[in-house]
Amino acid sequence: MKSSDSSPYSEPGNSVAELILLYQFSNTMLSTIRLNKLTHLILTAITTPSSNLFERAALFMRNEKSDVLQGMLGITRRLEADLQIVGDEDILGSRWDLSDETISRQRATYFSMHVRQTRIDIDDSCALIHQIFSERKPCRSDENICHHCQTCRFIKALCNGAFVAIPLVCHDKTIGMIVVDNPDTGREISNVSMTFLRLFANQAGMAIENSMLYSRIEEAHLNLKDARERLKHGERMAAIGEMAANLVHELKNPLVTIGGFAGRLLKSLPVETQQHHYADTIVSEACRLEKMLADILAFSRKPTICFSACDLKEIIQDCLTNCATTFEDHNIKVSLSDDSCSSIVSGDAHQLKQVFLNLILNACDVMQEGGELLFTLTQKEVAPDKKTIIVCVEDSGGGIQKEIMPQIFNPFFTTKNHGTGLGLAIAHRIIINHFGTIDVHSSANGAVFTVSLPLVA
Ligand SMILES: Nc1ncnc2c1ncn2[C@@H]1O[C@H](COP(=O)(O)OP(=O)(O)OP(=O)(O)O)[C@@H](O)[C@H]1O
Ligand SMILES: [Mg+2]
CATH class of the missing domain: 3.30.565.10 (Histidine kinase-like ATPase, C-terminal domain)
Incomplete structure (x- = not known):
């Protein structure tokens, strides 16, 4: 592994370099199915010094249920490289990677926390939202952005200057949005970077959707496993219940006999003798056990009601x-x-x-x-x-x-x-x-x- 800062493909405008960069991005996105790591890789890749595209990026995902854009992650370029190149022998076969420690540090930054606390209503009357969600096109801050709506005002405040918002599209549907800007140098966002971002965003949208589908399948699989365990437990309990019911049934008959003969004995024995007392105890205990067995049988039997x-x-x-x-x-x-x-x-x-x-x-x-x-x-x-x-x-x-x-x-x-x-x-x-x-x-x-x-x- 080596630091990505030594990558020679840092000059946007050089189309071979850009193609290689795009290829590397694509390899990187295919390397993980974990949504959390994937989002970090995506934003780090477009903000890393070696790609020389943007200085800051924020990711927002659409929450289908509440129809809001939910802030997921914000990443600011750092001078030291966060990305490491894996498999650098053949540059076309190489990809980037991030350590778990870097991921935790990125999540803990003020910018990331600020983005994560953000919720934006998907309101089609806002020009930016309309362009991102209905037209599925990127939107630059100097374009037709409305001036008073909450949505634009919020993103403007977030970026403090010129920015570009780009939709993440999958199966003709906007599933999220990436907002990028250059707050440190104030450098204009070039058309080349913009084109690169558009090419990249399509792949990123697909990769995120796949990752979310995988998470859902994994969750469904866990639920299924849980349900199967509960079913097995239920079957075991039913078997135990049936066994208990059979046992109770077998115990009931001899108990009735014991109680009956003890009752006869009780009648034949003179009152106030020790033997009478013993027989009396057998009768009352047999009665108690009979009631208990009758209750257990009533509870364990499948209830049938004659309405x-x-x-x-x-x-x-x-x-x-x-x-x-x-x-x-x-x-x-x-x-x-x-x-x-x-x-x-x-x-x-x-x-x-x-x-x-x-x-x-x-x-x-x-x-x-x-x-x-x-x-x-x-x-x-x-x-x-x-x-x-x-x-x-x-x-x-x-x-x-x-x-x-x-x-x-x-x-x-x-x-x-x-x-x-x-x-x-x-x-x-x-x-x-x-x-x-x-x-x-x-x-x-x-x-x-x-x-x-x-x-x-
Ligand atoms: N009227 C009541 N006043 C106070 N406690 C009660 C009353 N009814 C029920 N309980 C409480 O609820 C418990 C459960 O009652 P339940 O009738 O299910 O069982 P049980 O009376 O203990 O035994 P079983 O009815 O099977 O002989 C009782 O042990 C008792 O603590
Ligand atoms: Mg009771």
């Missing part, structure tokens, strides 16, 4: 009747207030009952020492001819801690010693499958679960 018209009020009344002894045991006062005219929803009565039973059991768990459980049914018109029924289940059990609120609907999240953590997860899934919603609010008084379901018209 039919069912009365939500009746379902709730049913649940309350089922839990009457629990209410009595725990001294819980239950009330139901009903403002809704109709409570007919389309759904699976058995599954909906499971939702309210889970909410009631949770409320009973937090009101062991007594309390109040209030059911409120109201109707809401969400759209003309579209009504929902809202059921609020309010307890006085002291509420849910703020930290655990985001987790309570997660499967297997529980704060109870004997809980499975599936009650709310199952309730949530059932309600979502019924096109409804379930929410929770909590205060120091207690928790309020709100279930809303579409009413049958």
